[in-house]
Amino acid sequence: MGDRWTELLHGLAGNEAAPADVLLRLLGHEDEWLRRAVAQRAALPQEVVEAVLVHPDRRVRAAFAQNGGADPDQRARLVDDPSASVHLALAHGPLAYRQRVAPLPDRAYERLLDHPRGMVSGELVRWGAAPAHILAGLADHEDPMFREAACRAWDQLADEVRERLLHDEDPDVRQAAALRVCHEDEERTTWLVGRSGNGWHLGEVLARGRLTRELAERLVARGERIAAIAANPSLPPDLVARLAVDPDPRVRLQVSARPELTESERAAVDHTVDAEDRLPTLGWVWERRTDTAFLRRCARSAHTWLRRSAAVCPGLPVDAVELLARDEDFAVRLLLAEFYPEPPPELLLDLYLNGTHRAVGMLVARPGFPAAGLAARLGDSPDPRARRLALRDPGLEPELLDRLGRDPETRAAAGRDPRLPVARIRELLADPDPEAAAAAAANPALPAADMRQLLDRAQVPEILVNDRTIGC
Template structure:
């Protein structure tokens, strides 16, 4: 298969209008990428799902188990698959970039958690998708890893069960249980700090656990006490000591503490570099539904507070408008990435002028502007800008035809379902564009089959 036909076959695998008859043919092709692309589609016809589940190649079933677009009830049909890699993929679940998927039905997780293979049980129980109601039922499980996971359902557990977990025979179970109460329990915090030792898990405890005066002084005296600098229970005099620490990052962490006034923040010698990658502040995210906290952060002179406010969906409209004009690029980008309704003109501005790789994905946002794009960009000298004209619902057939002949946007224009059928068939004969037009939802089914015939795909 030459490169042009290969591109066309790949395009058919993701074309949203490709019917089951074509998808079934694609599954017969010895083409790993194409077969995987079929498994990752949303709304697969039942006959295609049946074919995937019955396929002798475990990799295909594994890909379907890992599909973020698949119906969880259909993925759950793999729960008795004979191949461990399929079950592991099912247990772990899909992890789309900055996206969430629906969990499997409870019965599927319960079946996986009873599997005789320890790896499958343990991969299941660490999955972020397993509902807490399922985890809550594991508090008395003989496998300590499963009892450890039950601690994640702490709020669902009765007091007597919590006490049993806090006194469990297994150290990791006791640690997981203690981590759930250490914010209010200085003794548990001290025990966790000692028992976790040099484990990376101790950082969360240092950042959030309640500190006794004695432990706080010990921790502050250690080299580079970064997590402690954010701890809410750190005594004020120790906060002031860290505010003048020689380490600039520790001073930055202190400057973003919730109890400080704007004046107190400004008195600390800190810097937020434009390219600095900073996690959302815990205390801001914990208060993400509190409009008053979000207003305080959005109007702060501290860049880290404004960045943290920008990712909170409950940010009120007037604060959205304020942060859309923020001098910090990251604030504007985070607002576009995380807020459900970022200003359309901000989306467009960052897409056109931003240099971060994430701006290219903003065009997929529902609020990205479409109306009027042809008038603004059809005659732009920049081909990337001319492509925006294709988003305009009022684009004329003549201008669409023109763009399908334009060296810059013609590939995207070839996938536009508004393209006349005669032009679609004409582009099928163009080796350079057949890979694009094969992704056009308006491509007739008979033409899809004809492409597969030409590529030698079995009927």
């Protein structure tokens, strides 16, 4: 079967109206990625779930194990799967980007933790998405790797349990525990610095750990990772002043964003924030993410890093949102659009149409992205991205929909629109452009009978389920 048919079937696999019998036939196709596409659908009929759970290809079952849209109880049934690779996928958890995924039932985590293959339990405690109460229960486990994982649930541990972990016989466990308290413990900060070498967590210790005067002077004199040290809240004022004139612009930038500085003191530090600089949210701003008065001051700050940090905070008052939506810094506006619960619709539209960052393409999925009136505003735009937005308008006229469905640059997007006449959807299925044909196959207005005919023409075999032929 040619590439065109592969594209068509992938479109069909993503059709939200595809009935169970169509999905079951696709599960039997020879194309691995097509089978996995079915298993990764957010919503699956129960009979399709049952077929996925016993599918002969373990990669299909593993794909369902990492389906963040699937029911956790259904995913949890895979703890009884015969393949350790499926258990491994289940332990790792869904591959979800900025998506909240419901946890598995506790019994599933217990089975994974007791798995006879160490790589499965190791995957869960090191990289998996086990909830905090599951990790907290590992604090007295005989395996130090499990006790180390328990430290990630520090807030749920009793004081006596924390003390045991801080004095654990295993140095890696002591290190994981010390990282949780180093911001208030000079002795453990000193120990972590001495033990870390050039490890991955040294930067965190230098930025957060409580420093003795002696250690602070030694670190500054050593001249390594000074930018991290410059952010440390316990750095003595005279050393802060010294680093404020450091020749390294990264160090001066860190100093300029310290929480104790006034606006005038920040301005006195020679620093710049370039439009392309990728800066993490300032921890001391995030800690006060629901303090409206504080966030209002950050939004009005002349310091770009403070405004960027405020832009991701859910507690922003409305006046601060309006101010940041007009900010001169593109990253401030983008972060506000990405993270604020109800970003201004016009901000979303402006960023989508005029922004160059790859993230702007995802803004159409944000709450409040405008729809009404876009056909009149953008239907005749010379920019195809703008014309495609006209398809979001609930008041889109049939004439414009037809024109967009014949425009080479908007045809594929229009092909998914359920308002498109069935006759036109059928025409698009035969379109020489594979993308347009695949879009038509994904159109929920495509009749189920047409979907089955498409499978027949693609020579996708009928299958038997409970002695009944699927595909008739």
